[in-house]
Amino acid sequence: MTSKSQEERETKNLKDKMEIKELFKAYSETKDKDIRNKLIEKHIYIAEILSKKYANRGIEYDDIYQVACIGLIYAIDRYNIEKGYEFSSFATPTIIGEIKKYFRDKGWTIRVPRRIQELSKKINNAKVLLSQQLQRSPTIEDIANYLNYTEEEILEAMEASKVYTPQSLDVTYDSNSEDKDVNLADLIGEEDEYFSKIENNDFLTRTMEKLNDVEKQILIERYFNKKTQVSIAKDLEISQMTVSRIEKRVLEKLRKEVDKIMM
Incomplete structure (x- = not known):
């Protein structure tokens, strides 16, 4: 029932998923730096998408992107493939949490020297790079050697960076929209619509892999293309009763998958 191009895409997606699954298995066993770098490369798009979502809100995109990359690294290190859920569903809230924490903590309470x-900022960037290279959180000595500073200078900057400016929740930032600004109160703790879309998409993708071609087509036509059972039956040259029976079977499979997640 599916076209050749659809079959090719499905085959490619399946191969990609199998490759990623094997990489995660290998990384969990070896903690090999090269394997983790491959996983970062394959999932860096998540950090890019989420960084763009929070751009133009008073903080430079590059800074947000660096924070998002840190969140991605944390997610890769903590992900347990044996749990059964998709990595994107696990990584998204981790990255968003790091970004929101950065927004919350951004800003200096007192005027400090520009060199500090x-x-x-160099220390924050160094932490990201050294975490990848060392496969652990870098020490003060690691950072000092990497940046060619003394440990006292590193400690001074890190202590100074702990003092932040509290901001009013009424503060607004320019948004991408010409007629609407973003309020800080809306940014902190907002319900992330994109995460829900990723999670729902992962759930549907995983569930549809267990359906045959006819079941997939009926599900898509009924709930995505909004066709009636009569119309689908005509297209498939089967009875409306058969379509109804298959639809019920598909919905039952979906319910069982939801029950597994809720357990």
């Missing part, structure tokens, strides 16, 4: 502010 610049060094603080």
Whole structure:
């Protein structure tokens, strides 16, 4: 029932998923740096998408992207493939949490020397790179050696960066929309619509892999293309009763998958 191009896409997606699954298995066993770098490359798009979502809100995109990459690394290190859920569903809230924490903590309480502010930014970037290279959280000595600073200078900058400016929840930032600004109160703790879409998409993708071609087509036509059972029956040259019976079977499979997630 599916076209050749659809079959090719499904085959490619299946191969990609199997490759990622094997990489995660290998990484969980070896903690090999090269394997983790491959996983980062394959999932960096998640960090990019979520960074763009929070752009133009008073903080430079590059800074948000760096924070998102840290969240991605944390997610890769903590992900347990044996749990059964998709990595994107696990990584998204981790990355969003890091971004929101960065927004919440951004800003200096007192005026500090520019060299301290610049060094603080270098330290944050160094943490990301060293975490990948060392496969652990870098020490003060690691950061000092990497940046060619003394440990005292690193500690000074890190201590200074702990003092932040509290901001009013009424503060607004420019948004991408010409007629609407973003309020800080809406940013902190907002319900993330994109995460729900990723999670729902992962659920449907995983469930549809267990359906045959006819079941997939009926599900798509009924709930995505909004066709009636009579119309689908005509297209498939089967009875409306058969379509109804298959639809009920598909819905039952979906319910069972939901029950597994809720357990």
